[in-house]
Amino acid sequence: MGNPREIYQQVILEHNKKPRNFGKIDDCTHQAEGHNPLCGDQLHLTLIVKDEVIQDIQFEGHGCAIDVSSASLMTTAVKGKKVEEALKLIHGFRALVRGEWSLSKHGELGKLVVFEGVKDLPVRVKCAVLPWATLQSALNGSSIASTE
């Protein structure tokens, strides 16, 4: 296992301190609740999707730094993207934190690669994945996601 101090890179710590797109969209078109029952982490995602494009996305809730920074970076990554592209990113991110990611198969992940080290912390993978699983539920029209 890698040293977790290396995983908590500056970008993760910074997004944890100042999460982007934190809040709630009242007139959202899509939304979902994410739960991590073992930790008690909770996340509420609200989105505006128009013409198959994520026009806006916000999240609120509480969780650890990995969960919060993952949600924050996710919202910045998918905002303005087509739903189809977002679904591809979800797939790529899951592969990344499970140690199965490859550039040729899953494509570019940009800043999200800071989460690669999470693969060495098996008990924390679900923290990083929670926002993405919640996004997937919201886009699929189901309103609840759980990591268990």
Place this chain on the structure above:
Amino acid sequence: MNYQVSEIRKDFPLLDKSFHDKPLHYLDSAVSGQMPLSVIERIRQYEMHEHTNVHRGVSTLSQEATDHFEAARTNVAKFLNTASSKEIVWTRGTTESINLVAQTWGRQNIKQGDEICLTEMEHHANIVPWQMLAESVGASLKIIPVDDRGELCLEELSKVLSPKTKLLALTHVSNVLGTINPIKQIISMAKQQIPSLTVLVDGAQAVAHIPVDVRDLDVDFYVFSGHKLSGPTGIGILYGREALLEAMPPWHGGGNMILSVSWNKTTYMASPGKFEAGTPPIAAAIGLGEAINYLSKLDFKEVHAHEQKLLKRASEGLKKIPGLRILGESSEKVSVISFVVEGVHPHDLGTLLDHEGIVIRAGHHCAQPLMERYKVPATTRASLAYYNNEADVDALIESTRKSVEMFHG
């Protein structure tokens, strides 16, 4: 003081281990107490030389296994100072003990409109079984609040209790706050107000730290798990007053718990037998008996003084860390410290401490209503036992300080 913790540590093989190339600091005994070698060896001896079933047939092997199994029950009875070993029922643990009482005594005695009194500091094990019962019979739950220091608001007790209250179920020691509740005083006050009241005490977090005398406490049911007492997992205790146990219907049906079975009528054994359907965890029961033997060789006063010294050292050291706040500052507490740090989630801290070989618990500790009370999603908890030493405490303080610095940057 002649309490030699270095000698005691030699009895615990796991304390010698390393994790991530660092010496292990096990500060998670409230989750599960480590077993001394004598307990591990006793279980091994049973499995190698004595293994069979109990209460079966005429073989010498079975008779001897039964003798060991029942001797362990007697050990538990002495440990709790019960009137008779018949008052000790083997279960799988605290959770099962409480469910047993809820589904037998509870269903028989708690009816529509009745009230069950709990406290705000209960573990889910002493909440959910009562919620399930209350929902199914139409009873309601009443809660004794906790103050900011982590003590029960005893001035509320008389207001929370009513003539409809059938049961008071409360913890002896809080698994989050470490608070030792003045159980004897509470029971006496409650029973003075409602003489017919039945009281169940969850002793899971108490038994490893304070002597328990069920007759002195005047408690009706007392429950705990073997593995919190340096015994194995999968074995637990339900103490019940003999008259109460006798009046209760059986719970699980099957072999072992009957006198005779026919298509027309089945008759049951007297307690505790009628509550012990099927083959029990024999090795675990014998192991728990051995754990009690081990602990009874220690001087409780010395253990207490040692744990309190470590508690003080840990509390004072942690408090110096900027943004750190301890939850639970009762004047009477066991060596359990929960804390939160501004801007640092307990799970992140838990991961960082784990890498330093420090085992703690991070989370809601199966006490979500209490987390809600203090408006925190989770806490970090270090729980110290009689085999911990100052090096354990110092490692906790130093690693927490380093981790918090990284986050506060």
